[in-house]
Amino acid sequence: MRSIISKVLKNRRAISPVIANLILIAAVIGVGFAALVWAQSQSSGYTTQYGSVISSDISQLQERVVFEYIYYDSAKNNLTVYLMNSGTIGNVGVSAVYVDNTPNSTIALRLLSTGAPASSLNSTQEGYFSISTILAPGKDHPIKIVTRRGSTFVATVAT
Amino acid sequence: MLPRLRHRKTHRRLISDSRGFSSIVGAIFAVLVMFSLISTVFVWSLSQNTLYNNTVRQSNEADLDRSSEKVQVFNTTYNAYSNGNVTVSAQIQNTGPSSVQFITAWLYVSNASWNNYNWCKLTNASVQGGSVFTLNVNLTVSGLNSTYTHSFASWLITARGNVVSLQRTIVYGNNIIVSQTTQGIGSISMDFKQSRYYDFGSGYVSNGTSLPSSKNSYTIPNSNNTILAVLLTNYDNTTQDIILNANSYLWIITPQAGTVKPAAWNIANVTNGKYINSFSTQTLQYGKPTIVYFGPSSPSFASSALPTVVPVFILLFGKIGTNDFGQNIPFIAFYISS
Numbered sequence: 032m033r034s035i036i037s038k039v040l041k042n043r044r045a046i047s048p049v050i051a052n053l054i055l056i057a058a059v060i061g062v063g064f065a066a067l068v069w070a071q072s073q074s075s076g077y078t079t080q081y082g083s084v085i086s087s088d089i090s091q092l093q094e095r096v097v098f099e100y101i102y103y104d105s106a107k108n109n110l111t112v113y114l115m116n117s118g119t120i121g122n123v124g125v126s127a128v129y130v131d132n133t134p135n136s137t138i139a140l141r142l143l144s145t146g147a148p149a150s151s152l153n154s155t156q157e158g159y160f161s162i163s164t165i166l167a168p169g170k171d172h173p174i175k176i177v178t179r180r181g182s183t184f185v186a187t188v189a190t
Numbered sequence: 191m192l193p194r195l196r197h198r199k200t201h202r203r204l205i206s207d208s209r210g211f212s213s214i215v216g217a218i219f220a221v222l223v224m225f226s227l228i229s230t231v232f233v234w235s236l237s238q239n240t241l242y243n244n245t246v247r248q249s250n251e252a253d254l255d256r257s258s259e260k261v262q263v264f265n266t267t268y269n270a271y272s273n274g275n276v277t278v279s280a281q282i283q284n285t286g287p288s289s290v291q292f293i294t295a296w297l298y299v300s301n302a303s304w305n306n307y308n309w310c311k312l313t314n315a316s317v318q319g320g321s322v323f324t325l326n327v328n329l330t331v332s333g334l335n336s337t338y339t340h341s342f343a344s345w346l347i348t349a350r351g352n353v354v355s356l357q358r359t360i361v362y363g364n365n366i367i368v369s370q371t372t373q374g375i376g377s378i379s380m381d382f383k384q385s386r387y388y389d390f391g392s393g394y395v396s397n398g399t400s401l402p403s404s405k406n407s408y409t410i411p412n413s414n415n416t417i418l419a420v421l422l423t424n425y426d427n428t429t430q431d432i433i434l435n436a437n438s439y440l441w442i443i444t445p446q447a448g449t450v451k452p453a454a455w456n457i458a459n460v461t462n463g464k465y466i467n468s469f470s471t472q473t474l475q476y477g478k479p480t481i482v483y484f485g486p487s488s489p490s491f492a493s494s495a496l497p498t499v500v501p502v503f504i505l506l507f508g509k510i511g512t513n514d515f516g517q518n519i520p521f522i523a524f525y526i527s528s
Binding site for chain 2: 059063067070071074077078081082085088089092093095097099100102113115117118119143144155157
C-alpha cells in the first residue's frame with residue numbers, strides 16, 4: 032500500500048488530471064449547491080407570497096356585513112350607520128366609508144351593546160358609527176363601506 | 191444471432207464501460223433534486239387551493255342558508271304609552287327548513303314633524319322550522335307622545351344577517367289602531383287634535399310671508415286672515431299615493447237664518463314655514479301623516495251672525511293612480527268669534 036502511494040506521488044504525470052477532476056467536481060458541487068439554494072429561496076418566496084394571497088382571499092370570502100339600519104338626522108346633518116358582522120370571521124374593521132361616493136376615512140366604530148369604542152367587530156357582533164354629512168332631501172344616497180381586508184358592502188339611505 | 195443473446199451482450203458491454211456512468215448518476219441526482227423541489231411546491235400549492243375551495247364552498251353554503259331563511263309575520267300590533275314606551279307584538283312563523291335566530295329588534299316611530307327609533311337585543315328567540323314564535327318586546331322611544339298619531343315600523347335582524355320586516359301600522363292618538371278606513375269613511379283620515387291655524391291679523395298675506403306661531407284652537411277670528419292646517423293621512427287600501435290638486439278647499443257655512451254665506455280657504459303651498467302664493471299639487475303618501483294647509487282667507491261673516499258655530503268641510507280632490515279621487519271630511523266645527 033505504501034509503495035502504491037509513493038508510486039502515485041512520484042508519478043507526476045497523474046497529478047494534473049486528478050487536480051483537474053477535483054477542481055471540476057468542486058466547481059460542479061458549488062454551482063449545483065448555489066443553484067439549489069437559489070431555487071429553494073425562489074420557491075420559498077413564491078409560497079410565502081401565494082400563501083398570503085390565498086389567506087387574504089379566504090379571509091375576504093368569509094367577511095359578511097349587514098346594514099341593520101341607517102338613520103339620517105337632517106337637523107344635525109348626522110348620518111348613523113348600524114352594522115352587524117354576519118360572516119364567519121372576526122376582526123372586521125371599517126377602513127373607509129363612502130357617502131354619495133365621497134370618502135370618509137375617520138370612522139369611530141362603537142359596539143351597539145355597550146357603546147364602547149371598538150376597532151373591529153367579531154362574528155355576530157353589532158356596531159355603529161356616525162358621520163357628519165349633508166344629504167340632499169328627497170333622494171337616495173348610496174353608502175359604501177370598505178373593510179380593512181378590502182371587502183365592500185353597499186346600502187342606500189333615502190332622505 | 192438470437193435477439194436475447196444480442197441484448198445480453200449489449201447489456202454486459204454497457205455495464206463494463208465505466209466512462210459514462212458518472213454523467214448518468216449526476217443527471218439522475220439532478221432530476222431527483224428538481225423533482226423534490228417542484229413536487230414540494232406543487233403539493234403545497236395544491237393544499238392551498240383545496241383550502242381556498244373549501245372556504246368558497248363554506249361561504250356558498252352560508253349564503254344558501256341565509257337565503258333559505260323564510261318567515262311569515264302575522265298580527266303585528268303596536269301599543270304606545272304616555273311615557274314613550276312602545277310594546278311590539280307579533281306572531282312569526284318560520285316557514286323555512288332551517289332554524290332562525292332573531293338577535294335584534296328595531297323600532298322606528300314617526301309623525302309629520304318628528305321621528306325617532308330604538309332597538310333591543312332579543313334572547314331565546316330561536317325558532318325551529320315550522321314553529322311559531324311570539325314576539326313581545328318593550329322599547330322606549332324618547333320624544334314619543336302617545337296622544338298623537340304615529341306611524342310605526344319595526345324589523346328584526348337574524349343571526350345569519352337577514353332583515354325581517356314586521357307590518358307597518360298607523361296608531362292614532364290614545365292607541366286607536368286604524369287599518370281599514372277605506373271602506374269606512376274614506377281613504378283619507380284626519381287627526382283632529384293636530385288641527386291648528388295661523389293668524390296673520392287683518393293684513394294682506396304676501397308671497398314668502400313666514401307663518402306666525404300656530405294656534406291649536408277651534409275658535410277662529412272673523413275678520414283676520416288665517417291659514418288653516420290639518421294633519422291628513424292616506425290609508426287607501428291600494429297603498430297608492432293620493433295627489434291633491436288645486437280643487438281642494440276647506441269651507442264653512444253659517445247656519446244662522448238670513449246670513450247664509452260660505453267662506454272658503456283654497457289649498458295652499460307652505461314651504462319651509464313660508465306661504466307661497468302658487469300651488470300645483472300636494473302628495474299624500476300612503477301611511478305618512480302629512481300637514482295640508484288652506485288659506486289665507488277669513489270668514490268675514492256679517493256681524494249680526496256673530497259669534498256663531500259653523501260646520502267645516504274639507505273638500506279634497508285629485509288623483510289616485512290614474513283615477514280621480516274625491517273626499518269630503520265633515521267632522522269639524524269652528525267657533526267664529528266677532
